[in-house]
Amino acid sequence: MKTTFAALLLTCLATPAFADAPLIGFKSTTLPDAHHARPLELAVWYPANTTATPTLIADSVVFIGALAVPDAPPASGEHPLVVLSHGYGGNWGKQVWLASALAHQGYIVAAVNHPGTTSKDRSPQAAAALWQRPADLSRAIDAVLAQPKQFGAVAKNQIAAAGHSLGGWTVLEIAGARFDPDLFSRDCGAHPKLGGCIGYQEMNPAGTPDGKARLAADLSDKRVTAIVSLDLGLSRGMTDASLAALRVPVLVIAGGVPSEDMPAELESADLAKRLPTASTRYVAISDANHFSFMSICKPGAVALIEERSPGDGMICRDGEGARPRAQIQKQVTALISDFLAQTFQR
Numbered sequence: 001m002k003t004t005f006a007a008l009l010l011t012c013l014a015t016p017a018f019a020d021a022p023l024i025g026f027k028s029t030t031l032p033d034a035h036h037a038r039p040l041e042l043a044v045w046y047p048a049n050t051t052a053t054p055t056l057i058a059d060s061v062v063f064i065g066a067l068a069v070p071d072a073p074p075a076s077g078e079h080p081l082v083v084l085s086h087g088y089g090g091n092w093g094k095q096v097w098l099a100s101a102l103a104h105q106g107y108i109v110a111a112v113n114h115p116g117t118t119s120k121d122r123s124p125q126a127a128a129a130l131w132q133r134p135a136d137l138s139r140a141i142d143a144v145l146a147q148p149k150q151f152g153a154v155a156k157n158q159i160a161a162a163g164h165s166l167g168g169w170t171v172l173e174i175a176g177a178r179f180d181p182d183l184f185s186r187d188c189g190a191h192p193k194l195g196g197c198i199g200y201q202e203m204n205p206a207g208t209p210d211g212k213a214r215l216a217a218d219l220s221d222k223r224v225t226a227i228v229s230l231d232l233g234l235s236r237g238m239t240d241a242s243l244a245a246l247r248v249p250v251l252v253i254a255g256g257v258p259s260e261d262m263p264a265e266l267e268s269a270d271l272a273k274r275l276p277t278a279s280t281r282y283v284a285i286s287d288a289n290h291f292s293f294m295s296i297c298k299p300g301a302v303a304l305i306e307e308r309s310p311g312d313g314m315i316c317r318d319g320e321g322a323r324p325r326a327q328i329q330k331q332v333t334a335l336i337s338d339f340l341a342q343t344f345q346r
Helices: 002-014 092-104 124-128 132-146 166-175 181-190 195-203 209-216 240-244 268-274 301-308 312-316 325-344
Strands: 024-031 040-047 055-057 066-070 078-085 108-113 153-164 226-230 250-255 280-285
Touching: 024 092, 024 132, 040 092, 040 132, 055 092, 066 092, 078 092, 078 132, 078 166, 078 325, 092 108, 092 153, 092 325, 108 132, 124 195, 132 153, 132 166, 153 166, 153 325, 166 195, 166 226, 181 195, 181 209, 226 325, 240 268, 250 268, 250 325, 268 280, 280 325, 301 312
Parallel strands: 024 066, 078 108, 078 153, 153 226, 226 250, 250 280
Antiparallel strands: 024 040, 040 108, 055 066
16 A cells, blocks of 8 residues: 555656646657767657557656656647757756646657766767757757657747756757857866866867867757756856857746855856847746756655765755745746747747
8 A cells, every 4th residue: 555655646746737738748769870970869748649548757766757658649730849958967857847848838849868968878078079969959850850740740930949057058059159168268267166167177078179169169050949048057158249149039047046066146147148138038046956957856865866876865955945846847837938938929
C-alpha cells in the first residue's frame, strides 16, 4: 500500500494543472551528422490526436517527469515551434516541465542534448566547440520542419528559442548576438568568481585561432522570431552593438536570489539594459535561484545526490523561504506564454 501511494503521489505531481486538456505526444530520436561527427539527441513534445494512456517522460529517481503519449499522431493544424537549449552539465530532460506545459498550450517543443555539455556527456573537446550550440538548435528546427507528419505542421514565422544558463547564451546567439572572446576574457579578470567565467575557462572555446574566430562569428538563424532567456550566463562577452541591433523580441527572466556566481545584476539585468528597450521585457523572480528553472526534485532527492556527489544537492533547493518550485515554474510558464502569445499575435 505504501509503495502504491508513493507511485500515485509522484504521478499526481507530474500531472499538469491542465489535466482535462488534450493529451500531448512525445518522440525522441538521434539526428545523424556525417560531416561533423556530432549526432544530436532530439526530443519533441507536440499537440496530439490520441486517447492512449500517457507515460512519464524524463522521470528519474531524482527528478519528476511529465506525462505524454510516446509516438502519438500529431494534432491537425499549424502550431508555433519552441526549441529549448539546456545549461552546462544539463540535458533536455531538465526542462521537461516547460516543454510539457507549452505543448499543452498548443506549441510544438523540440529540445536537444548539446554534445560535450550534458550530464552524461562531458567531453572537453565537444564542449570547446561552443559555436556549435546555436547550430544544434538550427538542426532541431530543420528536423521538425521536415517531418510534419511526425510532429505536426509549424506555423509560418512562429519559431522561438528558449534557453537556461548556457542555453540562454545559446539562444541569444541564434538571435544575432555576437560574442567577443577578448572582451569576455578581460571582463573575467574583473569578475573571476562568475560561474560563466569558470565554465568558460574549463571549455576553452577560444583556445585556438580557428575556435576564437568561430566563436566571434555570426551564429544567427533568421527563422527564429522570439527569444526567452532563463538566468543566462556568459552574456558579458556579447558586444553592445550586436545586442542593441537585435532584431527579435526578447524575454529575460532572472533568478532574483542573491548569488556570487550568477548575480542577476551582472548577467540577466545587465543583458536586458543593453537590448532594445521597445522589444525587451525583463523579470527578476525574487525567490527563484539558478536551479529553480530545472525539473522539480522528488522527496529524498537531496540525500541521493549528496551521496553520489557531495555539494550538488543544491540543485534541488530554491531561495530561502521560497515558494515550492512548482509555483515558481507556474509563474515562469505564464510569463513565457504571455510573451509568446503577444509576439506571435495568437
